[in-house]
Every structure is written in C-alpha cells, then in structure tokens.
Amino acid sequence: MKILVTGSNGLVGSYVVKQLLEEGHQVFASSRTPDLSAFSEHPGYRFVQLDFTDPYMLDAVFEAIKPEVVVHSGAMSKPDDCEQNQSEAYTINTAGTLQLLLNAADYKSFFIFLSTDFIFNGKQGMHREDDPADPISYYGCTKLEAEEAVKTYAYEWAIVRTVFVYGKPLYGRDCFITMIAKKLRNHEAYAVTDDQERTPTYAPDLAKGIAAIIEKKATGVFHLCGKEICSPFQMAMETADFLGIRSHQLKPVHTADLPALAQRPLKSGLDISKAQQQLDYAPLSLREGVRRTLEGTAGV
Structure with a gap:
C-alpha cells in the first residue's frame, strides 16, 4: 500500500515510518527538513522534502505518489511556541491540515490525523473519544479545529489522539525520558511538574x-x-530508578509555579478501551517503555 507520512523526522513520524516499512508498505516519508533517517536502503522507502502548507508542493507530491493512505503527524506541537506564534501555529496545524485534506480527497486517500489530549480542559481526566472538547491553549484550539475539518472529509478518515509521547529517538532531539536521563547523569537541577495526570x-x-x-x-x-x-x-523518578540514581537534583513543582505561556490541562489522561477492543491495542507498561527507551544509551 502506498502511504504518505508527514512529519517523518519527528519522534512519532519516524516510528510510524519504521512500523509501516516493517509491515511491507511502500512509505513516502515527508518533512520540511532534509531526510534524517536510516531507512534509505530499504526498498519500500522514499523521502520527499515537503512543506505541507504549500499547496503547489502538495499538488506535485500527491500527483506523483497518488497515496492510498495519508498519515498526518506533522505539526507545531510545543504549546508555548503555539501561544507565542499563533499565526504560524494556525497555518501549520489547522490550515495545513485543511490543505492536505483537499489534496487527499482528489485521490480518495484514507486520511489519518494525529491529534492530542490537549483538546480537553483536563478537569475530569481519562477522557473517552466522545467526551466534549474544551481546549485551554491555542495549541489545543488549532488541533481541535483541524479535527473538525477531518470529520467533514468525504472519504475514510481516522483521528488518533495521543498523550506525551516518548521513546528512544531514532534521530533528532531528545524525548522527555532521554532528556531527564541526561540531567540525572549530570546531576543537574531541574524542576518537573508533579500535579499533571497524564497517560504517557x-x-x-x-x-x-x-x-x-x-x-x-x-x-x-x-x-x-x-x-x-x-x-x-x-516519569522522571521511573527514569532515575531504572538508571539506579538515588541522589539527584530533580525537584517536584506545581504547574502554576512553572513559567509557561500556555495553560496545560491538569488531568489529561485518555481512556484506551475502544482501541483495546477494536484494534487489539496493547501498550507496554511505563516501566518497560522506559527500559526500552534507555537501554543501549550512554551509561546503560
């Protein structure tokens, strides 16, 4: 199956590309930045440098590929950056998704959109798929508007909401766990919020x-x-436990005490019952996920 993946240089996109290649699909990985992957020797892999907010580039890419599936994981995903640069956030997260939907419709592609727990206000937690959305940050607003556009798509679509993704970086910047591991090893002081409930x-x-x-x-x-x-x-303490570090300078703090432009939902966990039942989705425990993220890294 021919699958176009946006945001392929990011943590989520890179693992999506890896998984789809392992399952035998023909994967067209795309990113605004040059190819960073180690997949170039794989016969099913092609890289396309693409700015999905550019309609002319998108027209050319879709005409060349004619994708059967589009996995849209590309986004401006740092809430504070979105709060500070709202025009750019809207262009990437909302308008970019709208443009992709228009191109995908020409080829009746199955459209899969990566969204976020930040579309909820975080007052009750463990949200189900049909719970009412109420974002409290501009990032959440842009992703919710994109979701609403996806729901009007004339062909097959799926929206995937996820939470605080971590894993061993295939390339690119650290995830939260690997960043914390470096601070622990270097005995650096660092404040980490202890009043946000997440389902990492x-x-x-x-x-x-x-x-x-x-x-x-x-x-x-x-x-x-x-x-x-x-x-x-x-999560940070689970990282310290795996590394066997008892003495550290990590400090628990409340969200309100941290400098941040964007509000964070305090109870933003998601209920995965539907995915467990319909997709046989079976995520690892946090402890096992941390182990697999850190094994083979420096000092482990």
Missing part, C-alpha cells in the same frame, strides 16, 4: 496502533496512549 505513550506502541488502523481500515476517533496514569515527575 511509548512511541512504538502508538505506531503499532496506527498500523492496525490502516490494516483494519478502522474509521472514527481513537485514543492511543499508555494505560498508566502518572505525572511527569513520576
């Missing part, structure tokens, strides 16, 4: 869930994340 997502689990959606042609909204509720500070 191991990136390979997320990629497997997306592959299952493609295989089953499952449509609608799905929550794909971890099954355990914990705070970022608890």
